[in-house]
Amino acid sequence: MPFQPLTQEPEIQRRWLESGAFRAQRSGELLPGAKTFYMLVMLPYPSGRIHMGHVRNYTLGDVTARFRRMKGYAVMHPIGWDSFGLPAENAAIKHGIHPAIWTRANIEEMKGQIQKMGISYDWDREIASFQDDYYRWNQWLFLKMWERGDVFRAMRTVNWCEELGTVLANEQVVDGKDERTGFPVTQKPLEQYFFKTTKYADELLDCLDGLDWPENVKTMQRYWIGRSEGARLAFDLELGGQVEVFTTRLDTLFGVTFMALSTEHPVIEKAAETDSALKAFCDQVAAVSREERLTSDIKLGHRTALSVLHPFTGEKVPVFAANYVLMDYGTGAVMGVPAHDERDHEFAEKYGLPIPQVIDSASEWDLGTLVNSGEFTGMKSEDAVTAMVAQLGERAGKTTTYKLKDWGLSRQRYWGTPIPTVHCGSCGVVPEKAENLPVRLPEDVAFTGVGPSPLKTSASFLDTPCPSCGRPARRETDTMDTFVDSSWYWLRYLDPRNTELPFAKAESDAWMPVDLYVGGIEHATMHLIYARYFYKVLRDLGLASGPEPFQKLICQGMVLKDGSKMSKSKGNIVDPDEVISRYGADALRLFMIFAAPIEKEIDWTGFEGIEGASRFLKRLTRMVEDHAHSAAQLPSRDQLSTEEKTLLIKLNQTIARLTDDLERRYQFNTVVSGLMELSNALGDLPADAPHRGAVLQYALDAFVRMMSPVAPHLAEQLWSQLGQQGLCMQATWPEADPAFLEADEVLVVVQVNGKVRGRVTVPASATEAQRREAALACPEAQVHLTGKEIVKVVLPPGGKLVSIVVKG
RNA sequence: GCGGAUAUGGCGGAAUUGGUAGACGCGCUAGCUUCAGGUGCUAGUGUUCACAAGACGUGGGGGUUCGAGUCCCUCUAUCCGCACCA
Numbered sequence: 001m002p003f004q005p006l007t008q009e010p011e012i013q014r015r016w017l018e019s020g021a022f023r024a025q026r027s028g029e030l031l032p033g034a035k036t037f038y039m040l041v042m043l044p045y046p047s048g049r050i051h052m053g054h055v056r057n058y059t060l061g062d063v064t065a066r067f068r069r070m071k072g073y074a075v076m077h078p079i080g081w082d083s084f085g086l087p088a089e090n091a092a093i094k095h096g097i098h099p100a101i102w103t104r105a106n107i108e109e110m111k112g113q114i115q116k117m118g119i120s121y122d123w124d125r126e127i128a129s130f131q132d133d134y135y136r137w138n139q140w141l142f143l144k145m146w147e148r149g150d151v152f153r154a155m156r157t158v159n160w161c162e163e164l165g166t167v168l169a170n171e172q173v174v175d176g177k178d179e180r181t182g183f184p185v186t187q188k189p190l191e192q193y194f195f196k197t198t199k200y201a202d203e204l205l206d207c208l209d210g211l212d213w214p215e216n217v218k219t220m221q222r223y224w225i226g227r228s229e230g231a232r233l234a235f236d237l238e239l240g241g242q243v244e245v246f247t248t249r250l251d252t253l254f255g256v257t258f259m260a261l262s263t264e265h266p267v268i269e270k271a272a273e274t275d276s277a278l279k280a281f282c283d284q285v286a287a288v289s290r291e292e293r294l295t296s297d298i299k300l301g302h303r304t305a306l307s308v309l310h311p312f313t314g315e316k317v318p319v320f321a322a323n324y325v326l327m328d329y330g331t332g333a334v335m336g337v338p339a340h341d342e343r344d345h346e347f348a349e350k351y352g353l354p355i356p357q358v359i360d361s362a363s364e365w366d367l368g369t370l371v372n373s374g375e376f377t378g379m380k381s382e383d384a385v386t387a388m389v390a391q392l393g394e395r396a397g398k399t400t401t402y403k404l405k406d407w408g409l410s411r412q413r414y415w416g417t418p419i420p421t422v423h424c425g426s427c428g429v430v431p432e433k434a435e436n437l438p439v440r441l442p443e444d445v446a447f448t449g450v451g452p453s454p455l456k457t458s459a460s461f462l463d464t465p466c467p468s469c470g471r472p473a474r475r476e477t478d479t480m481d482t483f484v485d486s487s488w489y490w491l492r493y494l495d496p497r498n499t500e501l502p503f504a505k506a507e508s509d510a511w512m513p514v515d516l517y518v519g520g521i522e523h524a525t526m527h528l529i530y531a532r533y534f535y536k537v538l539r540d541l542g543l544a545s546g547p548e549p550f551q552k553l554i555c556q557g558m559v560l561k562d563g564s565k566m567s568k569s570k571g572n573i574v575d576p577d578e579v580i581s582r583y584g585a586d587a588l589r590l591f592m593i594f595a596a597p598i599e600k601e602i603d604w605t606g607f608e609g610i611e612g613a614s615r616f617l618k619r620l621t622r623m624v625e626d627h628a629h630s631a632a633q634l635p636s637r638d639q640l641s642t643e644e645k646t647l648l649i650k651l652n653q654t655i656a657r658l659t660d661d662l663e664r665r666y667q668f669n670t671v672v673s674g675l676m677e678l679s680n681a682l683g684d685l686p687a688d689a690p691h692r693g694a695v696l697q698y699a700l701d702a703f704v705r706m707m708s709p710v711a712p713h714l715a716e717q718l719w720s721q722l723g724q725q726g727l728c729m730q731a732t733w734p735e736a737d738p739a740f741l742e743a744d745e746v747l748v749v750v751q752v753n754g755k756v757r758g759r760v761t762v763p764a765s766a767t768e769a770q771r772r773e774a775a776l777a778c779p780e781a782q783v784h785l786t787g788k789e790i791v792k793v794v795l796p797p798g799g800k801l802v803s804i805v806v807k808g
Numbered sequence: 809g810c811g812g813a814u815a816u817g818g819c820g821g822a823a824u825u826g827g828u829a830g831a832c833g834c835g836c837u838a839g840c841u842u843c844a845g846g847u848g849c850u851a852g853u854g855u856u857c858a859c860a861a862g863a864c865g866u867g868g869g870g871g872u873u874c875g876a877g878u879c880c881c882u883c884u885a886u887c888c889g890c891a892c893c894a
Binding site for chain 2: 214215216218219220222223224226228230245246247248249260297299323324325326329330331333334335336337341342343344346401403521524525594595596597600601602603605607608609611612613615616618619622657660661664665667669670672673674675676677680747749751752753754755756759783791792793794796797798800801803804805
């Protein structure tokens with residue numbers, strides 16, 4: 001049968017689905033001691049069409065899943081849909097269709113495309129977050145977290161559009177205006193729900209060390225969490241009250257010449273009530289847009305009428321409002337030490353403040369020995385901190401701060417999980433009862449794009465009795481951030497139809513942690529921090545075991561077109577469907593794996609690469625077609641011709657190498673090049689080799705099994721042609737035969753003074769002394785040895801090299 | 809500015825523990841087959857001088873070593889992340 005992927009692939013896909021070969025076992029079906037492998041890809045958003053990034057991601061996961069199945073693992077390889085969120089709601093506004101209809105249609109479309117790629121997902125475990133049998137468990141978990149005190153309510157500013165009467169996401173706001181309508185957007189404080197992620201800050205940071213993740217992702221998370229050890233210190237205001245600061249350099253306390261407070265600091269806000277110049281300064285700072293603040297680092301300050309008293313000297317220290325102090329880090333107040341902090345230095349120079357040196361060290365910003373610091377003079381920085389904390393008593397203490405913030409999960413949107421709380425006139429904010437879940441999204445809403453969240457207009461949704469006192473009350477109309485949906489979905493895959501719990505612990509214990517998680521680098525912080533946070537909460541709720549959900553993480557590189565990201569607006573999208581309909585899924589898969597190491601970008605400059613992949617598959621098909629099926633037994637090693645032995649050695653070395661690449665190294669592009677090398681070796685077998693039929697049959701059998709994870713459709717076809725029954729994907733992965741890993745003769749490279757001068761062949765059994773002798777006798781080397789004194793001869797382990805050192 | 813990474817032919821890349829640099833593929837060149845080719849096959853393809861042997865060669869410079877793409881120091885360039893974090 002020739003290479004006809006367009007007709008063959010759908011046929012083979014049907015056989016797979018009918019055979020149930022993609023199905024993952026329930027925990028009860030696993031034999032004791034069974035090896036499991038959980039292969040996870042990041043939950044896709046059903047935007048409408050599959051793009052090349054998906055193809056790369058899913059192919060990689062599929063290669064791993066198929067390899068592990070053949071290696072005898074029970075494999076979990078699921079897929080689902082991150083199907084709440086803004087685009088569906090925008091589509092509803094634009095086209096006047098319900099977000100659910102738009103979402104369902106997109107899922108159908110994309111599912112069909114994924115199936116055309118031959119990805120081995122267990123479709124029985126498919127989940128979609130917009131369905132109430134998924135989001136009810138978001139609500140259930142929210143209630144559990146509420147009980148434990150992991151949820152709280154607080155004010156936070158949002159992007160508010162007065163004309164639309166709605167809240168906008170950051171990406172919807174461009175130049176301070178709604179990107180769709182151009183209406184102005186302002187900042188407005190709103191009471192919202194938060195998860196207490198900071199409670200786990202230390203654990204989230206410390207557990208990173210044990211994870212097999214890319215170093216850059218771990219670094220990004222460390223920075224994001226931003227743990228900083230230091231001390232807090234309360235200064236007395238001259239006119240009563242205190243200002244607390246956080247500092248990593250308490251040892252520089254005697255160098256304080258000013259206090260810098262954020263313009264949003266309560267002390268400044270209060271002072272501004274009676275100080276119009278200060279008020280004007282604060283307004284001026286507030287008027288600068290976010291982007292401008294980020295790009296400009298000009299320090300501005302305004303001296304207030306206030307002063308604090310130095311806790312040791314009692315001297316008056318002036319208080320400034322300053323634009324470079326952030327209200328949401330530390331305490332929103334900084335003790336200004338211009339001699340030993342770069343920013344404070346710049347500020348002090350600008351406003352003419354004294355810059356007294358109090359530390360003696362190599363560089364002005366380093367730790368060292370204290371000078372001009374009263375009774376602490378002469379102490380080392382580290383000791384001074386301890387001594388000062390002890391002296392300062394109640395007003396100071398060692399402490400730690402984090403950049404990580406609590407996770408604000410409220411969204412003033414329709415298309416998300418309703419937050420299951422109720423506002424009661426007498427009881428306040430009350431959680432819904434678990435037995436009343438799910439709190440479903442109502443259908444009686446209109447999507448106008450104007451006015452408050454559609455939930456606020458639905459009487460059927462709003463009116464509800466108070467779960468606590470039973471009197472009429474109103475439902476919460478905020479919905480959850482969609483990151484909640486993606487923070488535990490991989491556990492729902494393990495038990496997707498459970499109606500009692502989000503998932504049974506037996507299932508999670510059987511499969512967790514995820515062995516390999518593959519996705520885009522864009523999720524390095526948000527998703528991968530939230531997911532880790534949730535897992536720790538689930539563990540503490542007794543629902544899951546183990547500290548971390550994802551043992552190994554791979555972030556695949558992007559697929560570019562001529563050096564830039566493929567996007568609709570640039571019109572440079574290469575549609576996977578188009579490629580599949582020209583070359584077949586196998587050729588596309590092969591190219592995606594081969595083109596570059598997985599973490600690097602692939603630039604899709606043209607179709608040459610995929611032509612090459614297709615050519616390789618055609619050549620293989622011909623090779624199998626030309627090979628007359630042979631039932632002959634493979635002869636023993638000493639009966640084989642040299643060429644036959646060479647081929648079988650290449651075969652077994654390839655088995656060993658590819659197994660290692662897939663199992664330990666997670667290096668995929670070399671798997672394809674290994675297959676190509678082996679196919680070249682197959683082609684080199686002479687037509688008149690004495691045992692050609694038996695040797696080829698043996699080698700092709702192993703070859704087809706090894707190509708099966710990458711090009712599974714053609715592998716099935718060739719597998720049948722080789723006379724094998726059953727599915728190739730269910731065959732076992734070949735084992736390297738130790739009898740064929742070494743050749744009879746081995747090449748020894750001869751170096752003289754580090755330069756390669758010759759090569760000699762010796763029997764594989766040759767001793768060190770024999771190798772040494774053969775090398776010294778090598779004529780090419782002799783030229784460089786005559787008339788020189790041999791200083792030493794080095795024979796490194798492995799026996800493949802002899803290095804001769806000469807003098808003169 | 810801070811942090812992380814990367815640098816190998818015309819291109820994508822390989823070299824797993826310090827041991828033959830350039831596997832494999834793309835592209836290119838020549839020939840054959842077919843000549844309707846966006847087909848198939850064979851040979852060649854780091855640079856340079858070439859009959860050969862050789863010399864040079866993994867961003868630049870230095871070092872360790874019998875031996876360095878790989879380890880150390882230093883410089884340069886590119887990419888990514890963060891962005892006044894007290």
